Amino acid sequence: MLVESVLGNAADPHWRSRLDVARVDSLRLDQWQAQKSRLRKRTAHGVEVALSLGRGSRLRDGDVLHWDEVAATAIVAEVELGEVMVVHLGGLEKEPVELGLRSAVELGHAIGNQHWPAVVRGTRMYVPVTVDRTVMDSVMRTHDLAGIRHEFLPGTEVIAYLAPHEARRLFGGADSTPHSHVAEIAD
Secondary structure, eight states, X not given: OEEOSOOEETTSHHHHHHHHTSEEEEEEEETTGGGOSEEEEEOTTOOEEEEEOOTTOOOOTTEEEEEETTTTEEEEEEEEXXXXXXXXXGGGGGXXXXXXXXXXXXXXXXXXXXXXXXXXXXXXXEEEOOSOHHXXXXXXXXXXXXXXXXXXXXXXXXXXXXOHHHHHHHHOSSSSOOOOSOOEEEO
16 A cells, blocks of 8 residues: 555544544554655554655654545554653752853763764753663763753653654654764753
């Protein structure tokens, strides 16, 4: 089955009501596969789907890829996002200026030295888990930066706080981890 465009999203009230009474088959994609405009993969029920979407297209969780009105069947994208390390920077405000600045610079060096992409939004830095989580945790604990704490959250809990370009930075890309020395900063 060839899919050249997205019909809608399961979160839209119009599609939600249709899908509630339909037989829905899932095309399960990881965060990297969802970025591809060309892809061939089988659905959960074994239907082979060939994606041929426009350049720059990105599938979102719940995108409706196929709808058969007569048979009341659909194929819906199920995008699994990876974990994100959330670095809380709000505690830096309570530190003396010199210590806060040192912690911020050391954090930037630690993240950059690992080539981990990052997005700073308000008082939080979001870093996708690109290596084993215990390695990332160890790097953060080794630096033990004053005023900074971190935790790991599912990507589904983080994506709602991000602009589309920020989500692409954390969850998009090619088949490998993007390597950049630049952290995007947003208010």
